[in-house]
Amino acid sequence: MIGRFWKKHFALRQIYPFHENPIVFVTCQWQRNKSEPNLKYLVYRTILTLFFIVPWAISIDRESGHGKWPIFLTNWGFTLCTTQAVIGLFLLVSCVLARQSTKMRRFQAIALRLYPTYWVLNTLATSTAFAITVVYWTKVYNVDTMKLDEMNYLVHGNNSVLMFIDLWMVSHPVRILHVVYTIVFGFTYTLFTLIYYSAGGTSRDGSRCIYKIVDWDKPLPTSLTCLGVIVFLVVLHMLAVLVADMRRRLDEKCCSKEQDTPPMSSGSKSQAAYVNEGMSVDIV
Template identity: 25%
Template sequence: MGSVWTHSLREEMTVRKLKFSLSRPELLLQPQWSISPWAWMLYRLFMVLYTFAWCLYSALLFSSPKWLLFLSHIVYCVMGMYYLLAFCNLAWAAIQVRTFYRSQRTANPEEGSRGYVARAGSVGPFPLPPLLSAALRLQWCLHNLVGSFSITVTLLYWMLVYPIERHPLSAFNINMHVGNSIQALLDLCLSSTPVHLAHYVHLFLAACLYILFALLYWLSGGTNLSKKPYIYKVLDFGGCPLVAAFSVLGVVCICLPLSHFLVWNMCFLRRSIATGARGGSLGLFRERWWWKMGGAMGGSVSLTGIPASLFTPACSGTTQPLLTPRNALQGAISVYL
């Protein structure tokens, strides 16, 4: 695995990795493992409800707009936005795929009573609407922010904030500063969303925006919930400017990069296990998963002529082919569902 890891690391050091290139959009929608489509949909929905419930509880607990001053609360709200967008994108893609199979059922009335029966053929490519493509890119960006920032928030809170301020260890506090990382790591382990080291640029920009906000808030005379002239004690630009400067440098240059590197390594380990000899039976068979998402039953799925991606950009006013014609496949190898 060492040589593969080194090769992957070298590949990350390229300019093309900076972009959110949707060469395989399905990776942002499907799980890494052999989880049924509807179980995956329920997981997405549960995480939306769970996260927004804690966000609502947090707002009611503080009863002040100042609760959004804190990085941990901002990151948790962004996590809620990520789960909501991921669920909506998955539901949108599922509707598109099922609409196709429903049209096939209509075209074959004799099969309508027992559902669409899968014929031997290659699945995809399905059309990818421009709006869904943009939503998937935003989902990917939020996934990167949530994963690395959640770990950073947990480390910074227990290393810097808690030893100084000694907040009570309530369920809310534990969820915001431990549960956040557990949720982020769980999603990282289950989903097949790729992680690129070059995307640290986006994390760096987000961190700079928060630091700029904290600085401007201090300059404008803003106070925290305890009426102190700073958001965090370690960001007291007026009382301890040197400590604040070193804290900022430590977060941007050490803690956040290390968190992102950890997230990338976990993504690499997840892919290695799923595609390895031992994890092969647990890994997701892409074509079968989307075949089931469409509600198809029985039949076979061809492994010949499988496109690199199951989705292709859809242009307005044009009709995209949804299934590769059977006569275009030579010597198909079938895998029965």
């Protein structure tokens, strides 16, 4: 039993973002027919993308006069959220269009090669959003010097709300070994803050540290803080794995028993074949 569990979750191939049934990246966990794209799910993904891309664009515009927008972890994380949402919507739209027109099937096959990128970015965005929300409101936010306005909530609170909802909506899994991407992301931002400090970079207020808890004038406490945040990211990733597994089990237990699965029509079989053919180009 342990051997099967280890082989399933910890085999080296589990690190790579490839899936044996790629249609899961364009379907919702809760839709009854999981063999083809769902228009209701398309509406959901469109709304989700707008909830990310609009605040993301506004935040860039607000910081345009300072040139400091790229240095903050909040903006790194929100960019991850926005990018994965856009790619996820693009994948789904390509499948919906291919369903309506045979001429679009070649475009779908090309577009769906992006599913590994979407998978990695979605995994990163989920744990990073949760970490940003917790760390910001517990360690960074200062009620005396920082505004609590709509934008502050959207990028430091609503980001986690949306990613948590999405974690329950998507049908693709969260793999344990994909935590390596989260760890690499954490160390990448840590290295960036150190390089930025060494190059004489400053924050909005002219101080040498981007965040007060990341002050490289105090290397030991800052190193421990960064390491602690990375460990926290790992914990959050594992929680996301559990939630995704719980979502799948709940679907199997509750939704699948509501009706006997009808035999797939020839049209649905054909559509599923087109989707998987297009998405399986990169599977090795």
